[in-house]
Amino acid sequence: xxxxxxxxxxxxxxxxxxxxxxxxxxxxxxxxxxxxxxxxxxxxxxxxxxxxxxxxxxxxxxxxxxxxxxxxxxxxxxxxxxxxxxxxxxxxxxxxxxxxxxxxxxxxxxxxxxxxxxxxxxxxxxxxxxxxxxxxxxxxx
Amino acid sequence: xxxxxxxxxxxxxxxxxxxxxxxxxxxxxxxxxxxxxxxxxxxxxxxxxxxxxxxxxxxxxxxxxxxxxxxxxxxxxxxxxxxxxxxxxxxxxxxxxxxxxxxxxxxxxxxxxxxxxxxxxxxxxxxxxxxxxxxxxxxxxx
Numbered sequence: 001x002x003x004x005x006x007x008x009x010x011x012x013x014x015x016x017x018x019x020x021x022x023x024x025x026x027x028x029x030x031x032x033x034x035x036x037x038x039x040x041x042x043x044x045x046x047x048x049x050x051x052x053x054x055x056x057x058x059x060x061x062x063x064x065x066x067x068x069x070x071x072x073x074x075x076x077x078x079x080x081x082x083x084x085x086x087x088x089x090x091x092x093x094x095x096x097x098x099x100x101x102x103x104x105x106x107x108x109x110x111x112x113x114x115x116x117x118x119x120x121x122x123x124x125x126x127x128x129x130x131x132x133x134x135x136x137x138x139x140x141x
Numbered sequence: 142x143x144x145x146x147x148x149x150x151x152x153x154x155x156x157x158x159x160x161x162x163x164x165x166x167x168x169x170x171x172x173x174x175x176x177x178x179x180x181x182x183x184x185x186x187x188x189x190x191x192x193x194x195x196x197x198x199x200x201x202x203x204x205x206x207x208x209x210x211x212x213x214x215x216x217x218x219x220x221x222x223x224x225x226x227x228x229x230x231x232x233x234x235x236x237x238x239x240x241x242x243x244x245x246x247x248x249x250x251x252x253x254x255x256x257x258x259x260x261x262x263x264x265x266x267x268x269x270x271x272x273x274x275x276x277x278x279x280x281x282x283x
Contacts, residue, residue, distance in 0.1 A: 021180075027178050027179075027180065030174065030177060030178035031175075031178040031179070033174060033178075034171060034174035034175040034177070034178045034198065035175065035197050035198045035200075036198070036200065037197075037200065039217070051216050052216070059219070060218075060219035060220075060221070060222065061193075061196070061197045061219060061222060062178070062179065062197075064193065064222050065179055065191065065193040065197055066179065068191060068192050068193040069179060069181045069183075069191070071192075072181075072183060072185070072191065072192065073183070077185060080192065080226065080229070081192035081193075081226060082225065082226055083223075083224065083225045083226075084192065084193065084222075084223070084224050085221075085222075085223040085224070086221055086222055086223070087220070087221040087279075088218070088219055088220055088221050088222075088279075133221075133223075
């Protein structure tokens with residue numbers, strides 16, 4: 001997790017520290033239990049393959065949430081994630097590194113809040129972007 | 142696109158319909174299970190929920206049941222999620238979720254030849270009736 005984030009130090013074009021996730025099948029099962037979302041493609045290999053998938057796949061919501069974690073790790077206790085949008089463009093497989101990344105695209109104030117807009121995405125080990133999107137965070141004074 | 146539409150008249154009638162409500166008690170233990178699954182050890186989540194929690198954990202069950210009832214489209218993938226947070230959510234809060242089917246569109250693709258894309262907009266309210274978050278979910282049925 002990052003130290004204290006200072007709004008004045010944020011620059012358009014700067015990179016958000018990359019968060020690397022390598023999701024184990026056990027984590028996928030834990031996610032199913034925690035969210036009570038039990039779609040079998042996330043833990044039943046035979047079912048996933050019968051659905052035309054290469055094997056079990058990580059829930060899109062889980063990897064999208066990892067983008068949220070990337071942002072809150074960057075923010076520390078210095079702000080909040082206001083908006084997070086993601087289009088799911090490819091499968092996220094367990095036991096592979098997934099790289100959660102972002103860059104700052106804008107800084108502005110609105111209704112007294114210090115806001116930062118970012119492009120965010122997830123890349124797999126082959127460099128394919130499996131999730132693309134954007135986010136807006138607020139940074140405390 | 143050749144052949145009969147994958148969107149039946151019965152499905153078309155559901156556009157604009159409201160689903161829910163479903164009600165969730167935000168429990169500290171469940172939030173801890175969520176962050177343990179994600180391996181997000183930020184101590185902040187002992188006091189409040191991560192920004193993606195309500196979208197991920199507070200399901201609109203009637204919406205999911207309707208999607209799974211489409212027998213001619215037995216498979217489903219998540220096509221995307223969008224969320225805007227307005228207020229923090231904390232353990233002890235009671236969250237009411239409602240949703241609306243915004244659109245149904247038939248599409249063709251490279252790996253999935255024909256599919257139906259369904260977009261829902263869900264709203265999350267706390268026990269004081271305050272809107273804490275709103276989000277959109279895109280489902281691909283094929």
